[in-house]
Amino acid sequence: MAKNKLPGFATRAIHVGQEPDPLTGAVTVPIYPTSTYVQQELGKHKGYEYSRVSNPTRDRLEQNLAALERGSASRVFASGMAAINAICTTMKAGDHVVCGHDLYGGVPRLFNQVLADFGMEFTYVDTSDAANVQRAIRKNTRMVYVETPTNPLMTLSDIRAISEICHRKKVELVVDNTFMSPYFQQPIALGADMVVHSTTKFLNGHSDGLGGVVVCTKTEQAEKLAFVQKAVGAILSPFECWLVLRGVKSLAARMKEHDANGRVIAEFLDQHKKVKKVFYPGLASHPQRALARRQMTGFGSMITFETGSLSNAGKMLKKVRVCSLGESLGGVETLISHPATMTHAALGEKGRKQIGITDGMVRISVGIENVEDIVADLDQALNAI
Numbered sequence: 001m002a003k004n005k006l007p008g009f010a011t012r013a014i015h016v017g018q019e020p021d022p023l024t025g026a027v028t029v030p031i032y033p034t035s036t037y038v039q040q041e042l043g044k045h046k047g048y049e050y051s052r053v054s055n056p057t058r059d060r061l062e063q064n065l066a067a068l069e070r071g072s073a074s075r076v077f078a079s080g081m082a083a084i085n086a087i088c089t090t091m092k093a094g095d096h097v098v099c100g101h102d103l104y105g106g107v108p109r110l111f112n113q114v115l116a117d118f119g120m121e122f123t124y125v126d127t128s129d130a131a132n133v134q135r136a137i138r139k140n141t142r143m144v145y146v147e148t149p150t151n152p153l154m155t156l157s158d159i160r161a162i163s164e165i166c167h168r169k170k171v172e173l174v175v176d177n178t179f180m181s182p183y184f185q186q187p188i189a190l191g192a193d194m195v196v197h198s199t200t201k202f203l204n205g206h207s208d209g210l211g212g213v214v215v216c217t218k219t220e221q222a223e224k225l226a227f228v229q230k231a232v233g234a235i236l237s238p239f240e241c242w243l244v245l246r247g248v249k250s251l252a253a254r255m256k257e258h259d260a261n262g263r264v265i266a267e268f269l270d271q272h273k274k275v276k277k278v279f280y281p282g283l284a285s286h287p288q289r290a291l292a293r294r295q296m297t298g299f300g301s302m303i304t305f306e307t308g309s310l311s312n313a314g315k316m317l318k319k320v321r322v323c324s325l326g327e328s329l330g331g332v333e334t335l336i337s338h339p340a341t342m343t344h345a346a347l348g349e350k351g352r353k354q355i356g357i358t359d360g361m362v363r364i365s366v367g368i369e370n371v372e373d374i375v376a377d378l379d380q381a382l383n384a385i
């Protein structure tokens with residue numbers, strides 16, 4: 001390998017922070033299920049005092065995820081929502097946030113029903129047009145918060161264009177990269193100041209643990225978030241850190257399979273007579289396909305499609321067998337869900353209508369099963385309509 005050249009993505013996923021254990025040579029990172037650490041004498045210890053503050057398994061995961069997103073450091077939390085909340089706790093009453101209008105439903109729930117009561121202000125705009133972001137920034141704006149592609153409408157925002165606006169206005173850009181994973185999209189390289197993930201999804205990849213991460217680009221951000229870990233305490237447990245460390249080892253391989261299956265399923269749905277519309281950035285019909293090609297290196301496996309009505313969605317969802325009806329995404333198994341009654345129920349009918357989420361929409365997180373089995377399952381389920 002050429003000197004100074006960064007190892008490739010899969011190599012970093014498998015080796016950064018995942019070095020063999022110096023004590024035993026174990027090839028997997030040890031889990032340190034300890035609350036505290038013995039100190040040699042007053043003020044003298046091995047760098048660890050109490051596990052809310054730091055833990056060796058957590059340190060390893062934080063090194064690994066920073067390397068995957070090409071940030072300077074990362075901080076992990078008990079869930080994606082805890083990670084997003086941690087960023088917000090570094091702000092204060094009177095601070096203003098500009099955010100996308102079709103974010104994962106839990107995010108506006110946190111903003112409107114928790115943080116607004118502490119005096120923070122939020123403006124929701126369609127961030128697929130960067131000019132809307134520029135117009136919404138005020139004197140007290142501290143952060144622009146963008147999810148791309150969005151959940152569930154698969155709308156893209158131009159990370160580079162928005163980051164240029166943010167930097168001119170001295171506002172930080174935070175990008176939720178959960179849907180693409182760092183394998184297909186690298187927001188920091190496009191100008192983002194911080195990246196957020198629900199590690200619950202593709203990073204873990206096996207639907208067996210919740211978690212969240214904030215990847216930082218500046219020492220000050222990482223220090224503030226380490227303080228939030230210590231002061232607020234919503235940290236990720238050593239065991240769940242280990243699950244993510246294990247999961248990311250196969251991230252590159254899994255994402256290739258997710259993407260290959262995603263493309264086949266999107267084409268299949270697009271041709272199906274019972275499906276009225278498909279939302280997937282890899283389809284020629286997606287209005288932002290050019291942007292997708294520019295800022296992503298794959299299209300992933302998140303697809304939303306329109307069945308026409310709540311009753312149609314209900315009929316097909318009752319029939320699925322290979323696909324599992326359930327919330328969440330990004331696992332090896334295909335998960336299928338109904339945004340209006342599940343992930344986006346908290347928005348209410350009016351809120352959903354405003355951004356274009358209908359009762360007939362179904363969202364699918366295509367897994368890595370044999371694609372012909374997913375196709376056959378969706379076909380028989382759709383034919384129940």
Ligand SMILES: Cc1ncc(COP(=O)(O)O)c(C=O)c1O
Pocket residue numbers: 079080081082104106147151176178179197198199200210211212328
């Ligand atoms: C895009 C996105 N961001 C954040 C979250 C929140 O993550 P968690 O469920 O781990 O708290 C979710 C959850 O579905 C999500 O889809």
